[in-house]
Amino acid sequence: MRLNSASLGSLPATVQRPRYDRRGLATGIVHLGLGAFHRAHQAVFTDDVLAREPGPWGIVGVSLRSPETRDALEPQDNLYTLAVKDGGGQRLRIIGSVIGGLVAPENPEAVLAAMSGASTRIVSLTVTEKGYCHDPATGALNPAHPDVMGDLANPGRPVSALGYIVEALLRRRAAKLPPFTVMSCDNLPHNGRMIAGLVAALADERERGFGKWVADHVCFPCTMVDRIVPATTPEDRAAVARELGVEDAWPVVAEPFRQWVIEDSFNAGRPAWESVGAEIVGDVAPYEMIKLRLLNGSHSTLAYLGYLAGFETIAETIAQPAFARHVRALMEEQTATLAVPTGFDIDDYKTQLLARFANPALKHRTWQIAMDGSQKLPPRLLASARSRLDMGLPVDRLAFGVAAWMRYVTGIDEKGQPIDVRDPLAGRLKTIADTAGPKAERLAPALLAVREVFGDDLPANPTFAAAVTAALAKIHDLGARAAVEALP
Secondary structure (H helix, E strand, O other), X not given: OEOOOOOHHHOOOOOEOOOOOHHHOOEEEEEEOOOHHHHHOHHHHHHHHHHXXXXXXXXXXXXXXXXXXXHHHHHHOOOEEEEEEEOOEEEEEEEOOEEEEEEOOOOXXXXXXXXXXXXXXXXXXXXXXXXXXXXXXXXXXXXXOHHHHHHHHOOOOOOOHHXXXXXXXXXXXXXXXXXXXXXXXXXXXXXXXXXXXXXHHHHHHHOXXXXXXXXXXXXXXXXXXXXXXXXXXXXXXXXXXXXXXXXOOOOEEEOOOOEEEEEOOOOXXXXXXXXXXXXXXXXXXXXXXXXXXXXXXXXXXXXXXXXXXXXXXXXXXHOOHHHHHHHHHHHHHHHOOOOOOOOOOHHHHHHHHHHHHOOOOOOOEHHHHOOOXXXXXXXXXXXXXXXXXXXXXOOHHHHHHHHHHHHHOOOEOOXXXXXXXXXXXXXXXXXXXXXXXXXXXXXXXXXXXXXXXHOOHHHHOHHHHHHHHHHHHHHHHHOHHHHHHOOO
């Protein structure tokens, strides 16, 4: 049997299921980037709200590339299982807030119709850093990005999330419908303000003056999201099926911890997420920086060093005392760059992070986290390096993470085997690395010259360049594991 509305009644009593009538849900949210993270985070908060007070907040999820998620969930009436895992086992829950799924390349008109529908009040996104078609070093729209060029050449068949948003806003304005709120839930600094600028820039490319209309009429709240959600494995599917007694084609796995901080800036209403644990604040920035730099910066550093050292998962990596010491020292470097909100226990937060990384039930692969490093390094490590350099402070631990990325993107591991580097700049980075050779004295400056990642300032800063080069030399000469163990 397959998980679906008809099979809900046959599930074990230990499995939590939707406590509201899904048949009456209207589409209130269209979510671009229907992946595991959204289904384990924002969709769960919304499911909690619907259980307390049913309302018009059904989610239609849009896959911008692959039909895989839609094909898995459609036969299940868009129901799926959330498996919350820790050392004590797994707890299962059926999520019902997603009521439909679309695949943008197959039917862009259906996506635009959903976004332009009168009941839609929020368009949210989890498209990862690379989905914003921007220059990571500056945050500005990249007009030469192939997706942006496609959006402008054929606006009725957008390619990017930005293209869909602009076209849908134009259609709503023409239909005299109020605009929806655009809510980014990706790990980008000031994500609301960033996407506001990107949408306005693309809007002006579409129609002169439309960017100002967007700025005047559309809300773009900043958000901070936090939950570790590893990729679902065949073993996860089998374990969920055994406990459910029915098959779920695409459950999601997550840690118990979850956090969502949201700027209260919505022009068309929103679910009462604060009633189920979300924090509604006036300024997300301090929370965002804490998470980006302490969690995400540590995660990326562990991913590159751990992969090079031969560890498959973050839990295996952090279990090594030298790696745990390094990450704690990295967090201390990062902390000096943070404005900690009053009452926030930063030391307890760091202790919690180490425990979360060590969760043995989460098989969070170093290779998965290592993806798209050219997009992730600027907000996670490089912004902190700039702050510390401005303060006249050393950047040794930050530089070590950057150096590990440089070693990783050469595409050859420490045993001479190829690395499957997944990154928008992968081909270019490989060419640079092959031309420069493995020696740090040539490789470091060659990669530092990639302006989209490092900008113009960091390569010209002798303190930063020297620290990265020295760290890369240690990783090259000793190997990642021995280099970490040799750190003071």
